[in-house]
Amino acid sequence: MNTQQLIEEAKAARLKAYTPYSNFKVGAALLCNDGKVFHGCNVENAAYGLCNCAERTAFFSAFAHGYKQGDFARLAVVGETDGPIAPCGACRQVILELGGNELPVVLTNLHGDVFETTAAAQLPNAFGGQDLKKK
Ligand SMILES: O=c1ccn([C@H]2C[C@H](O)[C@@H](CO)O2)c(=O)[nH]1
Numbered sequence: 001m002n003t004q005q006l007i008e009e010a011k012a013a014r015l016k017a018y019t020p021y022s023n024f025k026v027g028a029a030l031l032c033n034d035g036k037v038f039h040g041c042n043v044e045n046a047a048y049g050l051c052n053c054a055e056r057t058a059f060f061s062a063f064a065h066g067y068k069q070g071d072f073a074r075l076a077v078v079g080e081t082d083g084p085i086a087p088c089g090a091c092r093q094v095i096l097e098l099g100g101n102e103l104p105v106v107l108t109n110l111h112g113d114v115f116e117t118t119a120a121a122q123l124p125n126a127f128g129g130q131d132l133k134k135k
């Protein structure tokens with residue numbers, strides 16, 4: 001599957017977003033090395049702090065199906081932003097740990113603007129497991 005096809009998957013995922021509070025829909029599509037694609041959408045809650053972003057939904061769904069770091073080929077995310085969507089800090093942290101440093105990340109919008117980056121480039125000087133004191 002090429003990048004444009006993965007973007008189309010992210011757009012399809014976006015249509016499943018549950019956003020009664022922000023009405024801001026985001027979709028993500030996580031391509032695995034075996035060709036499988038996991039969709040993610042943002043899922044909101046009346047307790048606003050419990051809202052989950054599209055990017056994390058996609059990764060958590062993949063992990064729930066037994067996939068792990070090393071199994072992923074590319075992540076695409078689409079939002080209704082003027083420019084390519086910018087993942088929030090929480091998602092950058094999760095994308096980095098679960099996707100790995102080199103994971104290609106394609107950020108886009110409904111106008112076709114595309115920014116191609118990587119998990120590590122999206123979170124410089126990241127905190128990670130290597131920073132935890134081991135007992
Ligand atoms: O990259 C992003 C940015 C925002 N959101 C969601 C969180 C919330 O539901 C809504 C508004 O912030 O958009 C995502 O899912 N991904």
Ligand SMILES: [Zn+2]
Pocket residue numbers: 053054055056087088089090091092
């Ligand atoms: Zn986020």
